[in-house]
Amino acid sequence: MITVENLTKSFQGVNALNGVTLDVEAGTVLGVVGPSGAGKSTLARCVALLERPDSGAIRVDGTDITALDGSALRAARRQIGVVPQGDSLLRQRTAAGNIALPLESAGIPGPQRRTRVGELLDLVGLTDKAAAYPDQLSGGQRQRIAVARALAANPSVLLADEPTSALDPETTGSVLTVLDRARAELGVTVLVVTHDMGVVRKICDDVAVLEQGRVVEHGKVLDLVNDAGSRTSSALLPAVDLNPINESTYDRVADVVLVGFAAVGALLPEAAHRFSVELNIVGGGLTRLGETPVARFRLGLNGERSDSALEWISEAGGAVQRSLKGPQGVAA
Amino acid sequence: MRSATPWSDVVSYLVEATGETLYMVGVSTVIATAFGIPVGVWLQLTAPGGLRPAPVLHRVLGFITDLGRSMPFIVLLVALTSVTRLIVGGSIGSTAVIVPLAVGAIPFVGRLVQNILSEVHVTVVEAAVTTGASTLRIVRSVLIRESLPALINAIGVTVIALIGYSAMAGVIGGGGLGDLAIREGYQRFNDRILWSTVAWLAVLTTLIQLGFTRAARASDRRRHASV
Numbered sequence: 001m002i003t004v005e006n007l008t009k010s011f012q013g014v015n016a017l018n019g020v021t022l023d024v025e026a027g028t029v030l031g032v033v034g035p036s037g038a039g040k041s042t043l044a045r046c047v048a049l050l051e052r053p054d055s056g057a058i059r060v061d062g063t064d065i066t067a068l069d070g071s072a073l074r075a076a077r078r079q080i081g082v083v084p085q086g087d088s089l090l091r092q093r094t095a096a097g098n099i100a101l102p103l104e105s106a107g108i109p110g111p112q113r114r115t116r117v118g119e120l121l122d123l124v125g126l127t128d129k130a131a132a133y134p135d136q137l138s139g140g141q142r143q144r145i146a147v148a149r150a151l152a153a154n155p156s157v158l159l160a161d162e163p164t165s166a167l168d169p170e171t172t173g174s175v176l177t178v179l180d181r182a183r184a185e186l187g188v189t190v191l192v193v194t195h196d197m198g199v200v201r202k203i204c205d206d207v208a209v210l211e212q213g214r215v216v217e218h219g220k221v222l223d224l225v226n227d228a229g230s231r232t233s234s235a236l237l238p239a240v241d242l243n244p245i246n247e248s249t250y251d252r253v254a255d256v257v258l259v260g261f262a263a264v265g266a267l268l269p270e271a272a273h274r275f276s277v278e279l280n281i282v283g284g285g286l287t288r289l290g291e292t293p294v295a296r297f298r299l300g301l302n303g304e305r306s307d308s309a310l311e312w313i314s315e316a317g318g319a320v321q322r323s324l325k326g327p328q329g330v331a332a
Numbered sequence: 333m334r335s336a337t338p339w340s341d342v343v344s345y346l347v348e349a350t351g352e353t354l355y356m357v358g359v360s361t362v363i364a365t366a367f368g369i370p371v372g373v374w375l376q377l378t379a380p381g382g383l384r385p386a387p388v389l390h391r392v393l394g395f396i397t398d399l400g401r402s403m404p405f406i407v408l409l410v411a412l413t414s415v416t417r418l419i420v421g422g423s424i425g426s427t428a429v430i431v432p433l434a435v436g437a438i439p440f441v442g443r444l445v446q447n448i449l450s451e452v453h454v455t456v457v458e459a460a461v462t463t464g465a466s467t468l469r470i471v472r473s474v475l476i477r478e479s480l481p482a483l484i485n486a487i488g489v490t491v492i493a494l495i496g497y498s499a500m501a502g503v504i505g506g507g508g509l510g511d512l513a514i515r516e517g518y519q520r521f522n523d524r525i526l527w528s529t530v531a532w533l534a535v536l537t538t539l540i541q542l543g544f545t546r547a548a549r550a551s552d553r554r555r556h557a558s559v
Contacts, residue, residue: 039509048462050458051461074465074466075464076464078463080462082459082462083464084455084458086455087455088455088456089456089459090456090474090478091456091478092478093553101465101473102463102465103471104465105463122405133554147457149459149463150462151465152463267500
C-alpha cells in the first residue's frame with residue numbers, strides 16, 4: 001500500500017501541491033483526477049521519485065521514501081513501477097529487452113530475467129511480440145509493454161501517469177484491462193493519474209479529485225456516486241436531460257441513483273407495485289462502474305402515495321438525490 | 333616542359349600517401365573517439381536538465397571544448413610540438429601528426445556527441461531512471477545505445493574532417509594525400525599528380541562516408557518500422 005501525507009511542492013514560488021494526502025489500500029486502484037494544472041503531473045513525478053517534494057511524506061508499506069539518496073533511492077524506485085506519460089520505450093531494444101531493463105538494474109541474472117520477461121509478456125498478452133521493436137508495435141501495444149516493464153521488478157505500487165491519453169477508446173480498453181489484471185493477478189497497488197473519467201469508470205475502486213494542488217474529494221467510487229453533490233457523481237453518472245413539458249404532467253419528479261444488479265433491476269417496479277403509483281423513467285440512464293451496474297434516473301410519479309414510494313426507495317438502498325417537484329429534500 | 337610522371341609512379345605515390353593518411357586519421361579517430369565520447373557524455377550529464385546537472389562544471393567544460401574547437405588546426409600542429417615530442421618521442425613524421433590531430437578532434441567529437449545524446453527523449457531517460465538504473469547504466473544502455481546510429485555517423489563525419497586536417501601534416505613531415513597534392517602536385521606543377529590525388533580523395537571520402545552510413549543503418553532498429 002502507499003500513503004501520501006501532506007505533500008507540498010512549489011516551482012518558482014508557484015504551489016503545485018498544497019498539502020496532498022492520499023492513501024491507497026493494497027491491491028486497490030486509485031484514480032487521481034482533476035483539471036489541467038491541478039497538480040496531477042507533479043504528484044505523479046513525486047511518487048515516481050523523479051521530483052523531491054518540499055515537505056510531506058510518501059510511504060510505501062510504511063517507509064518514507066522521499067528523502068533517500070544513492071542506492072537506497074534506486075532500490076526504492078524499484079518498489080514503484082512507473083508507466084510514464086507518453087512514449088517511453090527504448091526504440092533500439094525489442095519489447096522483451098525493454099521489459100528486461102528494470103531486471104538488469106536489479107542485477108537479476110540472465111536465465112531468471114528471461115523467465116520473468118516471459119511471464120510479463122503473457123500477462124499483457126503480447127507473447128508473440130517479444131522480438132518486435134517499438135516501431136513495429138501499435139500505440140496500445142507499446143503502452144502495454146510499458147506496463148509490463150513497470151511490473152518487471154515486482155513493485156508493490158504501480159503508478160500510471162496518463163496511461164491512455166494518446167490512445168483511441170478501443171486501445172484504451174486493452175491498456176486498462178492490463179492494469180486491472182496487474183492488480184488482480186499480482187496484487188499490486190495501482191495509482192492512476194488521469195484526466196479521463198472513463199478510466200475511473202472502468203477500473204478504479206477509489207478516486208481522488210485534485211484541484212489547485214489540493215484533494216477536494218477522496219473516497220470509494222461507489223460511495224461518491226451516491227452523493228448528489230460530489231464531483232465524481234456528476235462526472236460519472238448519466239445526465240438527466242428532460243423536456244420540461246414532460247415534467248409538468250407528474251405529481252412528483254425526483255432523481256434517484258441505484259447501485260448494483262438488484263437495485264437497478266427490481267427496486268422501481270417493486271415501489272410502483274407496493275404503493276400503487278404510476279412510476280416512469282423520464283430521463284437519465286444506466287452505466288457501469290467496473291462490473292457494477294449503476295443508474296441515475298429521473299423519475300416521474302403520479303399517485304397519492306408518491307412521496308411514500310420515494311421514501312421507500314431510499315430506505316431500500318436507492319439514493320433519492322433530489323426532489324424537483326413536490327416537497328423538497330425527500331430523504332436527501 | 334618535362335614529361336609527365338608515369339602512371340605507375342603516380343599509383344605508387346598514391347598508395348604510399350594513402351597508407352600514411354589512413355594511419356594518421358585512423359589512429360587519431362580512435363583516440364578522439366575514446367576521449368571525445370566521455371567528454372560529450374559529461375557535457376550532457378552536467379547540462380541543465382541532465383542526469384547530474386552541474387551548471388558551473390558544465391560551463392567550464394563547455395568553454396574548454398569550444399576553445400579547442402576554435403583553434404585553427406595548423407596552429408595546433410605547431411603549438412603542440414613539445415607535447416608531441418614528449419608523447420611520441422619526436423616531432424616530425426606521421427606518428428607525430430597523430431597527437432595534434434587527436435587533440436584537435438576530441439572537442440569536436442565531444443560537442444557532436446553531446447548534441448546527439450541530448451536528442452534522446454527525456455521521457456525515455458526518465459523511464460529508465462524510474463527502473464532504478466544507475467547513471468552509468470543509463471549512459472550505456474539508454475543514452476549511448478539509443479543514439480548509436482547517430483554516433484556512428486558522427487564518427488564518420490570526424491574521419492572526413494580529420495582527412496581534411498591531415499592535409500596540413502606536411503608542415504611537420506607527416507606525409508599523406510594532402511601533402512602529396514600540395515608538394516608533389518601543386519608546388520612542382522605536376523598536374524597529373526595533383527588531379528589524380530584530388531580524384532582519389534573524392535573516391536576515398538565517398539567510400540568512407542558510405543561505409544559509415546551503412547554501419548549506422550545496420551545498427552538502427554528503427555529501420556524495421558512497418559508503419
